[in-house]
Amino acid sequence: MATWRDPDVTVVGGGMAGCEAAWQLAVRGLRVALVEQKPAAMSPAHQTPLLGELVCSNSLRSNDRDTPAGLLKHELRLAGSLVIGLADRHRVPAGQALAVERFGFGRALTVALALHPNVRIERRPLDELPAGPVIVATGPLTGGPLGALIRRQLGGDRMYFYDAIAPIVSADSIELEHAFRSSRWQREGEDGSAAAAGEDGAAGDYLNCPLDRPTYEAFVDAVLAGRKVTPHEFEEPRYFESCLPIEVMAERGRETLRYGPMRPVGLTDPRTGRWPYAVVQLRPENRYLTAYNLVGFQTRLAYPEQSRIFAMVPALARAEWLRFGSIHRNTYVDAPRVLGPALELRREPRLRLAGLLTGVEGYIESCAMGLVCARLLADELAGRPPAPPPPTTMIGALYHHVTAPREGDYRYAPTNGNFGLLPPATIALHPKDKQGRRRFQLERAARDAAAWADGGAAVVVAGAGAGAGRPESAA
Ligand SMILES: Cc1cc2nc3c(=O)[nH]c(=O)nc-3n(C[C@H](O)[C@H](O)[C@H](O)COP(=O)(O)OP(=O)(O)OC[C@H]3O[C@@H](n4cnc5c(N)ncnc54)[C@H](O)[C@@H]3O)c2cc1C
Structure with a gap:
């Protein structure tokens, strides 16, 4: 005492x-x-x-x-x-x-x-x-x-x-043959190799994962049908307009995601020379470039549903998720x-x-x-x-x-x-x-x-069981 x-x-x-x-x-x-x-x-x-x-x-x-x-x-x-x-x-x-x-x-x-x-x-x-x-x-x-x-x-x-947390994927699990590196409105340098910075960052900061139309449609269906985490009683589902969960956007209309976080405008796929139908943009999560977050993909989808649904994006088919999205x-x-x-x-x-x-x-x-x-x-x-x-x-x-x-x-x-x-x-x-x-x-x-x-100080807590609590400290 x-x-x-x-x-x-x-x-x-x-x-x-x-x-x-x-x-x-x-x-x-x-x-x-x-x-x-x-x-x-x-x-x-x-x-x-x-x-x-x-x-x-x-x-x-x-x-x-x-x-x-x-x-x-x-x-x-x-x-x-x-x-x-x-x-x-x-x-x-x-x-x-x-x-x-x-x-x-x-x-x-x-x-x-x-x-x-x-x-x-x-x-x-x-x-x-x-x-x-x-x-x-x-x-x-x-x-x-x-x-x-x-x-x-x-x-x-x-x-x-x-919290409005977007999922994070391990870089080495992204299928790069289904992705391309580019920032929005990025222009190629005059020599055709070096790229100039785009609207949303330095040249090539973003990895873009394209979806064709049928894949996008199936993706929206899956997001709408996917199981969501029910908020606790004390959690009012009040969202900032700039931070809406993807399922709320999908509920507003089938095109909403394509005008929001999946907007392809200004992202030219070097393999086709065209903008894809829709994209999932990945932004580096750390300076080591070992992890990327899915830009604007905060969600209340249950974790197994995120794993299943995001794998519909070809570049994320075998994604290793370091963290799932959440809002609470x-x-x-x-x-x-x-x-x-x-x-x-x-x-x-x-x-x-x-x-x-x-x-x-x-x-x-x-x-x-x-x-x-x-x-x-x-x-x-x-x-x-x-x-x-x-x-x-x-x-x-x-x-x-x-x-x-x-x-x-x-x-x-x-x-x-x-x-x-x-x-x-x-x-x-x-x-x-x-x-x-x-x-x-x-x-x-x-x-x-x-x-x-x-x-640090050599501290032993082995004696701290229920009813014990006698410390051994040195400092
Ligand atoms: C509903 C809910 C469910 C969660 N479920 C999980 C889960 O399943 N797994 C998980 O890892 N994390 C979960 N979390 C997150 C979890 O709360 C934290 O991981 C962890 O408990 C936070 O530890 P903490 O010490 O910061 O706060 P807490 O463990 O919450 O401790 C805070 C303490 O401060 C006391 N306190 C608050 N205000 C005052 C004050 N003014 N004066 C004196 N005392 C005060 C509180 O009574 C409480 O004892 C959940 C959070 C919430 C809200």
Whole structure:
């Protein structure tokens, strides 16, 4: 039981990110007030007074280290994550997935934190900011006075309330013989080779996937008939006109998509010398050109439906999807613009954000951003140089997605952990050796994560089972 008066750090929100952040600070010897609004105030998605409540699925996704989610968990284990450590203990059979018995898991987290001498849990909604460093980890439904307060601190319109995410495809799975590289209205250079920049970017930035008329018609039918994800009760299906889901456009008329994101105008296919009937445009998702997003393809189609329907586009017939499209209620900030390298608000550096608010998606990604935020703050408070995770790791790739400055006019969209975030392999391999490249990325990530984890305070969470919670810290 905590007996001290003033905390070194206040953490707001006892979800995935807040619990992890509080623990990481506490085991480094810092005194933490963890302020959680439940049970006095409940969001529309939360139902229990437990900390670390999983609001929907009880799965933390794959545990297979060769998948992005499995790799992220492996890295989190190396870094001494409380959340993943306890998820392992409360695992239920679910094949390759790490699924947990949600009440046992939530209880264990609550107990581990409640029994830690450096943690004081305060059950109240936090409406005003206390003195000293504060980590805000209030999640996707952040609202009320705290939401308004953060919005004011951000200045301008830098907080979003809905995700509209377009799918991302792995570059090496695109059938290039069915695609062509060109920007809209791109002209050929005078010598006939070098191309001048087009309307929508530098020359050849976009990969265009043409569809002929019968394929387009079948595609529209499939989008109209495809199974959609039903919005939650608290999600009003209100869309921005500039950000409509493809199925809503298809409902407005059979030609609407062809005048919207599938507009072929100005895109000359070099093989025919003509504009195709319709196109799906792919834009690079990263500077390594290993992943592309489908421009304007935000959708509520169910994931298996996206896989099936988008494969009707000839260039995407064998696409490997790194992320599917989605639209849902979410609160997150324009992190690359408003956050600094310690996840601090540029305009109010004692305030840091963690978890979903920073623009990551999913339970484990949110936990990862709680862990990183806490470690960076602990470094600062101990007078150590900050040690952010390397970008070659999945944790680091997420951190860099959140903090890396963007060029030009962009709309920041949240991400989950996916291979498209990792830098490409740096060894010479046969161009078709996809598995070799992936293996290299996985091994490099695990090695660099181990080095990073060791470089921080040596923290052992093995004793943090339900009812235990005695930390072993060194700092
Ligand atoms: C309906 C819904 C379903 C989802 N389903 C999934 C899923 O199946 N799988 C998945 O990976 N992700 C899912 N997500 C996303 C999921 O919420 C995040 O992945 C993850 O829980 C976010 O972690 P977090 O710590 O940022 O926020 P949360 O885990 O939401 O934690 C935020 C905490 O802050 C508290 N809080 C909020 N405001 C205040 C305040 N003013 N004062 C004090 N405390 C406050 C809340 O009570 C809550 O305990 C879902 C989200 C929603 C909204």
